[in-house]
Amino acid sequence: MPLMRRPLRAARVSDESHRVTTFELFFDLVFVFAFTQVTAFMAHEHSFLGVLQGVVILGLLWWSWVSYSWLSNQTHVDEGIMRFGLSAVMIAMFIAALAIPEAFDDLDGGLSGPLVLALAYAVVRVLHVTLYTYAAGDDAPLRRQVAKTTVGMIAGSALIVTGALVGGSAQTWFWLAGFGVDAGITYLTSARGNWRVHSAAHWTERYGLVVILALGESIVAIGVGAAQEPVSVPILLGAVFGVALSVCLWWLHFDVTAIAAEHRFAALRGQERARLAVDAYTYLHLPLVAGIVLAALGVEDVLAHVYETEDFGAVGSVALCGGAGLYLLGSAAFWRRVGGGWKRWRLGGAVVLLLLIPVAAPLAPLAALALVTAVAVLLVAAESTRYAEVRAAIRAHH
Structure with a gap:
């Protein structure tokens, strides 16, 4: 008798008890390394165009990561085919990260850096759709939802690869369009879609961890910026201010906001939960991560020029003040979408930081960092004092 081929075992669907593995x-x-590469790329370019290109690359990295955050909530990705599939994704993403320094300026010799990154990104996106279709199993509405995102994936990836082939100044706009098309089509098809978020705890923990990864990059940036300088009082002051700024950014998200959001998210079910997952986490966490990475760029710039008395400069000021301001705006928008009111202290802090961009530019680098850190510390102190009772009540139930 001929051997009977065993049917492909279906992926195990997650439930509310699922946790991050x-x-x-x-x-x-892999994304820790990729975030570090983005910051290094922008620091090397040290121009507004370089910052824009770095943000575009960060957008592609973010879209890659969030795609798999959905998949890992749908099924147990550490089992069976999923483990092999995500291992392949890790390899492709690491290759993409290796090519980031050459993303827009290919070095002589070797392969085309832009094309390597573009093709690796396309592989990551194709694998996501393939694995998600398998993970959907017999869930016909979910399979249709995944199929709809294929349109954005194909169009976006095609623009990314085309941009790498075209090169030059047009590449930046092709890549920006590729990210925008993929993210835009996915958002439109998700408005009344059929996504599943089986475990609220897994979901919120996953997004909390990616913010931690970005904050980790902000700490690494301090060390990178100071690596070529002897230990001295200015270096130590810069390190103190830099770490204090990172602590404030952590505090503003994790002390209360993330906890309260987790409670509200867990109380929802079905499509209400899925819609909030799309808006508040998949999309509105991008300004948080981008703000941290930009602020890290500014801190690295300060530490690299800590002995200089010349102007901090427009690029560093935009990265430091603008990055911290973007983080606060993203935090306020996130809380508003979760169901809370507008966080006026954070909106006010964001306005102050954005207004400080022209003020910080002519200052010495260390003075600029001290100014931004002071704003962050005052904001944390003001919120912790003003909302002490609410804060205590929320944390007591965590």
Whole structure:
């Protein structure tokens, strides 16, 4: 008798008890390296165009990561085919990260850096749709939802690859369009879609961890900026201000906001939960991460020029003040979408930081960092004092 081929075993669907696994944490380490590469790229370019290009690359990295955050909530990605599939994704994403320094300026010799990054990104996106279709199993509405995102994936990836082939100044706009098309089509098809968020705890923990990864990059940036300088009082002051700024950014999100949002998210079910996951986490967490990465760029710039008395400069000021301001705007928008009111202290802090861009530019680098850190510390102190009772009540139930 001929051997009977065993049917492909279906992926195990998650439930409310699902939690983040060590394999997912391992998977995220690739993005730690990628975030570091983006900051290094922008620091090397040190221009407004370089910052724009870095933000575009960050957008592609973010879209890659969030795609798999949905998949890992749908099924157990550390089992069976999923483990092999995500291992392949890790390899492709690491290759993309390796090519980031050459993303827009290919070096002589070797392969085309822009094309390597573009093709690796396309592989990551194709694998996502393929694995998600398999993970959907017999869930016909979910399979249709995944199929709809294929349109954005194909169009976006095609623009990314085309941009790499065209090169020159047009590449930046092709890549920006590729990200915009993919993210835009996905958002439109998700408005009344059929996505599933099986575990609220897994979901919120996953997004909390990616913010931590970005904050980790902000700490690394301090060390990178100071690496070529002897330890001195200015270096130590810069380190103190830089770490204090990172602590404030952590505090503003994790002390109360993330906890309260998790409670509200867990109370929802079905499509209400899925819609909030799309808006508040998949899209509105991008300004948080982008703000942290930009602020890290500014801090690295300060530490690299800590002995200089010349102007901090427009690029560094925009990165430092603008990055911190973007973070506060993203935080306020996130809380508003979760169902809370507008966080006026944070909106006010964001306005102050944006207004400080022209003020910080002519200052010495260390003075500029001290100014931004002071604003962040005052904001944390003001919110913690003003909302002390609410804060205590929320944290008591965590």
